[in-house]
Structures are given as structure tokens and as C-alpha cells.
Amino acid sequence: MAFYVYILASERNGTLYIGVTNDLVRRVAEHREGVVEGFTRRHGVKQLVHFEVFDDATNAIQREKHLKKWNRAWKLELIETHNPDWLDRFDEITS
Numbered sequence: 001m002a003f004y005v006y007i008l009a010s011e012r013n014g015t016l017y018i019g020v021t022n023d024l025v026r027r028v029a030e031h032r033e034g035v036v037e038g039f040t041r042r043h044g045v046k047q048l049v050h051f052e053v054f055d056d057a058t059n060a061i062q063r064e065k066h067l068k069k070w071n072r073a074w075k076l077e078l079i080e081t082h083n084p085d086w087l088d089r090f091d092e093i094t095s
Contacts, residue, residue: 003060007050020064
């Protein structure tokens with residue numbers, strides 16, 4: 001089973017959200033559809049701009065916690081390095 005750490009954005013350089021899941025397609029779809037009340041729904045955070053794959057939950061959770069402690073500039077640099085155009089990668093994971 002794979003585990004994913006992901007970053008969602010409201011827009012380029014907008015509000016960011018970092019999460020972890022074992023079903024990236026389902027979880028991102030939930031954010032996009034706003035089915036769960038909370039931060040992402042309140043702030044319109046729906047675009048999948050970055051994700052990383054892990055073999056086990058422990059490493060994924062550690063990475064999520066690590067990223068959440070990063071300052072904003074480091075998070076933006078991570079996104080820009082792997083996705084310079086801030087494309088929504090949802091279609092990539094569903095095709």
C-alpha cells in the first residue's frame with residue numbers, strides 16, 4: 001500500500017494545505033468537492049500542486065509533520081521546483 005503527502009493550493013502563491021492519505025485520488029476529490037467542512041473548504045484550497053509517495057505510513061506522517069514546520073518560502077520553493085507552472089496535478093493522478 002502506498003501513502004501520500006500532498007500540498008493543495010487555492011491558486012498560485014495562494015493558501016496552502018498539507019495532508020497525508022493512503023488514497024490520494026479519493027482525498028483530493030473530497031477537498032475539491034468540499035464534502036468535508038474545514039480549512040480547505042473555507043479557503044477554497046482545491047488544486048493539487050505537489051505530492052510525494054511513501055511505502056509506509058510512518059515515513060509519510062513524518063514527512064507531513066516536517067513540511068508543516070517549514071516556513072512558507074520553503075514550501076513555495078518545493079512547489080516551484082517540481083511544478084513551476086503550478087498546474088493542478090489532479091488529472092495526472094486520475095488518468
